[in-house]
Amino acid sequence: MSSIAKTLLLYKTLPGDNPRYDMELLLCELLECQPAYLRTWPETELTVEQLETLHEWLARRIDGEPVAHLIGRQAFWTLDLLVSPDTLIPRQDTEVLVERALALSLPIGTHVLDLGTGTGAIALSLATEKPDWKVFGCDFKASVVELAQKNADKYQLSKVEFFQSDWFEKAAGHTFDLIVSNPPYIAPKDKHLYEGDLCFEANSALVAEDKGLADIRHIVSRAPAYLNDSGWLVLEHGYDQAEAVKRLLIENGFSAVEGCQDLGGNDRISLGQYIR
Ligand SMILES: C[S@@+](CC[C@H](N)C(=O)[O-])C[C@H]1O[C@@H](n2cnc3c(N)ncnc32)[C@H](O)[C@@H]1O
Numbered sequence: 001m002s003s004i005a006k007t008l009l010l011y012k013t014l015p016g017d018n019p020r021y022d023m024e025l026l027l028c029e030l031l032e033c034q035p036a037y038l039r040t041w042p043e044t045e046l047t048v049e050q051l052e053t054l055h056e057w058l059a060r061r062i063d064g065e066p067v068a069h070l071i072g073r074q075a076f077w078t079l080d081l082l083v084s085p086d087t088l089i090p091r092q093d094t095e096v097l098v099e100r101a102l103a104l105s106l107p108i109g110t111h112v113l114d115l116g117t118g119t120g121a122i123a124l125s126l127a128t129e130k131p132d133w134k135v136f137g138c139d140f141k142a143s144v145v146e147l148a149q150k151n152a153d154k155y156q157l158s159k160v161e162f163f164q165s166d167w168f169e170k171a172a173g174h175t176f177d178l179i180v181s182n183p184p185y186i187a188p189k190d191k192h193l194y195e196g197d198l199c200f201e202a203n204s205a206l207v208a209e210d211k212g213l214a215d216i217r218h219i220v221s222r223a224p225a226y227l228n229d230s231g232w233l234v235l236e237h238g239y240d241q242a243e244a245v246k247r248l249l250i251e252n253g254f255s256a257v258e259g260c261q262d263l264g265g266n267d268r269i270s271l272g273q274y275i276r
Contacts, residue, residue: 002051004031005042010054014061016196022067026057029071066197077125081151087144088205089197090121093262094182097236097269098125100260104232104271106177108132113174113226115167115181115219116140118205120148120160122180127152127160136176138165141204167215168222175228182236183215184208212238213245220248227274234271242267 004027011023024035030050031037046054057070068074068089073082076090077098083089101112101122110133114123117137127135137160139145148162163170186206192198198206208215216237223233233254237245242259249257254272262268 001045001048003042004038004044004046007046007051007054008038008042010058013058015064022061025067025071026054026061030054030057064196064199066200068197069200074119076119076121078128079121079124079151079155081119081121081124082147082154083119084143084147085200086141086202086205087118087139087147088182088201090119093264093268094121094236095125096260096262097180097182097234098122098129100269100271101126101178101180101232101234102129104178104234106232109134110177111175111228112136112178112180113138113171113176115179116183116205116215117148117162118144118182120151120162122182123148123160123162124151124155124157126180127157128155131159133159135160136171136174137162138167138170140164140166167218168226171226175226175231177228177231178234179219179223179227179231180234181219183219185212185216185236185238185241187212213241213248216241216245217248220245220252220254224253224274229276230273232271232273234269236269239266239268242270245270246272 008023011019014022066089068083073080074089077095112126112133112135114137117123117139120137123135123137137148142164145162145164152160184206185208188207246257249272254274257272259267259270
């Protein structure tokens with residue numbers, strides 16, 4: 001037997017930037033409680049079964065596995081999203097993209113397309129904030145589309161539609177007021193791929209050819225055909241890609257091109273408007 005207070009101290013064995021927070025997440029998952037419970041009832045004893053599960057999780061965490069994969073979910077925006085190793089664990093920095101998209105001047109009943117939707121993080125956040133918008137999200141992996149749909153069902157967001165598509169392939173004949181995407185943008189063999197959570201996430205969610213720009217280049221060049229007049233394209237990209245992405249936007253006829261910074265102060269979002 002071991003108490004919550006004693007078990008919490010095991011955070012000192014964990015890797016990562018915020019091991020104490022990770023330990024709290026694991027304990028809350030195990031005890032099906034809120035963080036406040038850990039502080040209010042520190043003397044609560046864990047059962048033998050709970051301790052066994054916890055030690056298994058700790059061993060996997062020490063091997064580098066992300067906490068989100070251990071508990072199967074991740075907080076994003078106002079949502080608690082199911083995750084899977086088939087796609088990216090949603091990052092807090094992507095909330096900046098959501099914020100920027102929500103700040104645009106867009107018509108009532110805006111139609112949105114989220115390319116490479118993953119867990120549905122961006123699509124579902126937009127749908128939560130704008131109940132009159134019609135939000136579509138696509139991903140090329142069937143398992144990922146299923147995951148996004150499960151997240152939509154969890155929040156009963158019936159105006160969101162997910163479909164399987166290689167970028168715009170299955171969107172032919174449709175146009176949107178807003179296209180958003182956090183596509184793969186890490187160069188093959190980039191050293192970050194061998195560090196931290198990225199080692200456990202699908203390469204298909206992370207890596208793009210052409211120094212990480214291949215998918216962004218594809219999306220920017222095709223987007224005008226899928227945007228309504230004065231529609232916007234908002235993209236997340238790598239910290240060192242802002243200049244290249246802005247150049248691509250301008251070369252492909254976008255105006256009002258600008259960028260914004262992520263929570264760490266890096267230029268990680270670029271956007272432009274397409275006026276016919
Ligand atoms: C960086 S992840 C972003 C996931 C999610 N939008 C987010 O921000 O958390 C990129 C996503 O693009 C998807 N993807 C990669 N190539 C694709 C393609 N050719 N067509 C559609 N989706 C693709 C991956 O499966 C992955 O889910």
